[in-house]
Amino acid sequence: MSISIVLPAKNEAEGLRRTLPALRSAYPDAEIIVVDDGSSDETAAVASAGGARVLSSPYSMGNGAAIKRGARAACGEVVVFMDADGQHGAEHIAALLAKLGEGYDMVVGARDASGQANFHRGLANAFYNRLASWMTGHEVIDLTSGFRAVRADKFREFLHLLPNGFSYPTTSTMAFFRSAYPVAYVPVEVSKRVGASSHIRPLKDGVRFLLIIFKIASLYSPLKLFVPTAAIFFVAGMGWYGWTFYETGRFTNMSMLLFSASVIVFLIGLVSEQITNLTYQKGDGRT
Numbered sequence: 084m085s086i087s088i089v090l091p092a093k094n095e096a097e098g099l100r101r102t103l104p105a106l107r108s109a110y111p112d113a114e115i116i117v118v119d120d121g122s123s124d125e126t127a128a129v130a131s132a133g134g135a136r137v138l139s140s141p142y143s144m145g146n147g148a149a150i151k152r153g154a155r156a157a158c159g160e161v162v163v164f165m166d167a168d169g170q171h172g173a174e175h176i177a178a179l180l181a182k183l184g185e186g187y188d189m190v191v192g193a194r195d196a197s198g199q200a201n202f203h204r205g206l207a208n209a210f211y212n213r214l215a216s217w218m219t220g221h222e223v224i225d226l227t228s229g230f231r232a233v234r235a236d237k238f239r240e241f242l243h244l245l246p247n248g249f250s251y252p253t254t255s256t257m258a259f260f261r262s263a264y265p266v267a268y269v270p271v272e273v274s275k276r277v278g279a280s281s282h283i284r285p286l287k288d289g290v291r292f293l294l295i296i297f298k299i300a301s302l303y304s305p306l307k308l309f310v311p312t313a314a315i316f317f318v319a320g321m322g323w324y325g326w327t328f329y330e331t332g333r334f335t336n337m338s339m340l341l342f343s344a345s346v347i348v349f350l351i352g353l354v355s356e357q358i359t360n361l362t363y364q365k366g367d368g369r370t
Contacts, residue, residue: 086113086180087159087235091149092167093120096129102165103133105173114159117167118149126167145247146229154238163232171230175271179232188237188264191256192230192271211253218303219260224268227252237264244302244362257303261359305359309352316345 088106092099099117106115117130121143130137138152154162161183165171175192182190208227215223229252241258245251259266300308320341327335 084161084180084184085159086110086161086163087116087153087157088113088163088165088176089116089118089150089153089157090130090135090165090167091118091120091146091153092122092126092130093143093146093149094122094124094126095167096122096125098166098168099126099129099133099135101169102167102171102173103130103135107134109173109176114157116153116156118153120144120146120149146249147245147251148247150251151242151245151247154235154242157235160235161232162235162238165230170273170275172272172274175230175269176232178269178271179230182267182269183232183234185267186265187267189231189233189256189259189266191225191228191252191266191268193225193268194228194273195270214300215253215257218300218307219257221260221266223256226256230271231255250298254298254302261303301355302359302362305355306352309348309355313345313349313352316341316348320345 088110090099090102103115103117106113115133115135117126117135117137119127119130119137119139121140127137127139136156138156140149140152150164153164161180163176163179165176171192179190179192208225211226212223215226227250231252233255237259238255240262241255244258245254256266297308320338323341324334324338327333327338
C-alpha cells in the first residue's frame with residue numbers, strides 16, 4: 084500500500100523538527116504532507132527543509148480544515164493522520180498499518196489515562212467514549228484521538244461532514260461506524276508535546292465539545308436521542324396529570340403541553356432519522 088502521512092500544523096516548528104526526521108527515517112518512501120494552518124512561526128520553512136510537501140493557508144482555518152486539505156491532496160491509498168507537536172511517534176505507525184491490513188478501514192491510536200492532557204480532559208473524553216459506545220453499539224476506546232490510519236477512498240466519502248474545528252476525529256469515527264466500515268483501536272503511548280501550547284481553550288471549547296455530544300447523536304442515530312427525550316416529556320405529562328387529577332379532578336394545560344412536547348420531539352426525531360439516512364447515502368454507495 085502506498086502511504087501518505089498528513090500533519091496539520093499551526094505554529095509547530097519545534098515539534099516538526101523532532102517529528103519529520105523520525106518519519107522520513109522510518110518511512111522514506113511515504114508522502115509526507117504538512118498543512119500549515121496560517122502559522123506565524125517557521126512551520127512552513129521547517130517542514131519544507133524536512134522534506135515534506137507543504138500546503139499553506141493564508142490564515143488559520145482550523146484543525147479540521149487542515150485535515151480536509153491534506154486528505155484531498157494525499158496520493159496514497161492509506162492516509163495516516165498525526166499531530167505535528169511531537170506527541171505521536173513514528174514508531175507507532177507500523178502497528179496501525181498492521182491492523183489496517185487485517186481488513187479494517189480505520190485504525191485509531193488509543194491513548195491511556197496518562198496520554199490525556201489533564202484530568203478534566205480525561206474525564207470529558209471518557210464521557211465521549213461512553214456516549215459513542217452507546218450510540219454505535221461498539222466499544223469506542225478513544226473517540227477524540229487524532230492519530231489514525233484510514234483507507235483514503237473511504238475517508239474522502241465523509242469530507243463534507245467534517246467540521247473545520249477540532250472535532251474531526253469524533254465525526255469521522257462516527258461516520259465510519261454509521262456506514263459499516265470496520266474500525267479498530269491500537270494502544271499507543273503519547274509523548275509530551277513540544278513547541279507551542281495547545282490551541283484548545285478549556286472554557287470555549289468545553290461548550291463546543293458539549294454541543295458535539297448532541298451532534299454525535301443527531302449525526303449517527305437521531306432516534307437514540309429523541310426517543311428518550313420524548314419519553315421523558317411523556318412520563319412527566321402522565322405524572323403531572325395523575326397528580327392534578329388526584330388533587331383537583333381535572334386535566335390541566337401543563338399536562339397537555341408536556342404531552343404535545345413529547346409528540347413533537349418524537350416526530351422531529353423521525354424527520355432527523357430520514358435526513359441522516361439521506362446524508363449517508365453517498366457513504367453507503369447509493370449515489
